[in-house]
Amino acid sequence: MDINFTLVAQAIAFFVLIVFTMKFVWPPLLNAIETRQKEIADGLAAGEKGRAELEQSSKRASEALAEAKVKASEILALAEKRATQIVEDAKGTAKAEGDRIITGAKAEIEQEINRAKEGLRQQVSTLAIAGAEKILRKEIDAKAHAEILTAIANEL
Amino acid sequence: MATEHALTPSSYIEHHLSFNSQSIGNGSFWSLHVDTLVMSVALGVITLGLIWWIARGATAGVPTKRQAFMELVFDFVDDQVKNIYHGDRHAFIAPAALTVFVWVLMMNAMDFLPVDWVAAAVSAIGGEHTKWRVVPTSDINTTFALALTVWFLMIFFAIKAKGLGGWIHELFCSPFGTNPLIWPANFLFNLIEYVSKPLSHSLRLFGNMYAGEVIFLLLGLWAATGVTGTIAGAILGAGWSIFHILIVALQAFIFMMLTVVYLAMAQESH
Numbered sequence: 001m002d003i004n005f006t007l008v009a010q011a012i013a014f015f016v017l018i019v020f021t022m023k024f025v026w027p028p029l030l031n032a033i034e035t036r037q038k039e040i041a042d043g044l045a046a047g048e049k050g051r052a053e054l055e056q057s058s059k060r061a062s063e064a065l066a067e068a069k070v071k072a073s074e075i076l077a078l079a080e081k082r083a084t085q086i087v088e089d090a091k092g093t094a095k096a097e098g099d100r101i102i103t104g105a106k107a108e109i110e111q112e113i114n115r116a117k118e119g120l121r122q123q124v125s126t127l128a129i130a131g132a133e134k135i136l137r138k139e140i141d142a143k144a145h146a147e148i149l150t151a152i153a154n155e156l
Numbered sequence: 157m158a159t160e161h162a163l164t165p166s167s168y169i170e171h172h173l174s175f176n177s178q179s180i181g182n183g184s185f186w187s188l189h190v191d192t193l194v195m196s197v198a199l200g201v202i203t204l205g206l207i208w209w210i211a212r213g214a215t216a217g218v219p220t221k222r223q224a225f226m227e228l229v230f231d232f233v234d235d236q237v238k239n240i241y242h243g244d245r246h247a248f249i250a251p252a253a254l255t256v257f258v259w260v261l262m263m264n265a266m267d268f269l270p271v272d273w274v275a276a277a278v279s280a281i282g283g284e285h286t287k288w289r290v291v292p293t294s295d296i297n298t299t300f301a302l303a304l305t306v307w308f309l310m311i312f313f314a315i316k317a318k319g320l321g322g323w324i325h326e327l328f329c330s331p332f333g334t335n336p337l338i339w340p341a342n343f344l345f346n347l348i349e350y351v352s353k354p355l356s357h358s359l360r361l362f363g364n365m366y367a368g369e370v371i372f373l374l375l376g377l378w379a380a381t382g383v384t385g386t387i388a389g390a391i392l393g394a395g396w397s398i399f400h401i402l403i404v405a406l407q408a409f410i411f412m413m414l415t416v417v418y419l420a421m422a423q424e425s426h
Contacts, residue, residue: 002184003185003296003297003300004177004184004185004186004187004188004189004297005180005181005185005186005187005188006187006188006189006192006193006295006297006298006301007297007300007301007304008301009188009193009301010192010193010196010292010297010298010301010302011301011302011304011305013193013196013197013200013301014255014259014301014302014305015305017200017204017255017259018251018252018255018256020204020208020255021204021207021251021252021254021255022247022248022251022252024208024211024212025204025207025208025211025251025254026211026246026250026251026254027246028211028212028214029211029214029226029227029230030230030246031214031216032211032214032215032216032219032223032227033216033227033230033231035216036216036217036219039216
């Protein structure tokens with residue numbers, strides 16, 4: 001247990017070692033560790049940011065999808081309405097056309113009937129004349145009796 | 157092991173516990189323990205040089221295994237300091253704590269070297285009667301030198317933090333109060349504290365390491381009783397070595413913690 005000059009020498013050695021550590025050992029290690037910590041923190045923050053962005057954009061996408069769905073259904077409804085309208089229009093046109101055709105046909109039929117009636121009247125008058133000739137067994141002056149014959153034919 | 161030198165247990169232990177002391181002047185103070193000095197400086201240079209080499213190549217990217225290991229030590233020390241000292245610890249206290257921890261740990265770890273192998277190696281190199289102690293921390297000069305350095309640093313930081321007047325004021329006015337009547341009590345209290353700090357700081361480490369060495373030597377004495385005793389001594393020595401791992405690490409840790417606590421306390425106002 002003898003205290004001697006070793007104490008002083010050891011104290012100097014200790015102090016030198018502390019200064020050495022302080023100057024050359026601690027700073028590079030601290031720097032490396034702190035830089036890495038910062039990098040990791042930055043990376044985590046970037047990851048968090050990316051996650052938030054992803055969330056937001058997926059929300060936006062679903063919003064856009066919903067909007068598109070609404071628009072599509074609107075368009076569909078409009079198209080349906082339009083189709084109905086077209087059909088209605090076509091129906092109207094067709095009905096008008098049909099009516100027109102029917103009217104035309106009716107007029108034609110009327111005309112045809114009238115013509116046939118006219119023909120028939122003529123034939124009947126001829127027949128009546130022929131019949132009358134036969135009945136009278138003599139010739140009839142067509143001119144003389146034309147007035148009567150016409151009257152008969154008109155009565156028919 | 158009967159030799160013409162009449163080797164007795166006490167001469168064996170005395171041989172192992174003697175320093176390689178060289179006189180450098182008149183009086184018992186002016187001598188140097190060459191073994192303590194060489195071992196401690198060599199350990200400090202090798203260990204801190206190794207750490208310096210690792211730190212110089214330190215990268216902020218993916219660390220190498222040796223850097224990762226060094227960072228574990230770094231973080232361990234840094235965490236301890238962070239919990240105790242709340243100033244700018246990177247300026248002085250944390251590097252000092254790392255130095256103390258690593259250096260004391262390595263000096264303590266010399267206790268693991270088998271005592272008689274060391275003695276055999278030393279006598280092979282320097283002759284049969286060369287004395288050489290390998291555990292610098294079992295030399296009271298080393299532990300006292302460390303504790304006193306910390307003590308001076310403590311006073312330096314106290315004065316730096318509070319000013320000379322503030323420090324002297326604290327010597328007389330804390331912990332009991334500023335009343336002039338209790339100045340003597342305060343001063344006595346502080347005096348005891350300032351004396352007891354380096355004593356407990358150094359003697360704790362010294363006592364543990366010295367006792368560890370003595371027990372290794374006593375276990376080594378079993379070898380003098382024959383083969384059975386040698387085997388028994390070897391088994392007991394192995395057991396003590398394993399337990400000593402705990403003591404070596406724990407004492408280094410305690411020494412570091414006390415250093416940090418003393419230096420931190422010096423800068424706090426009461």
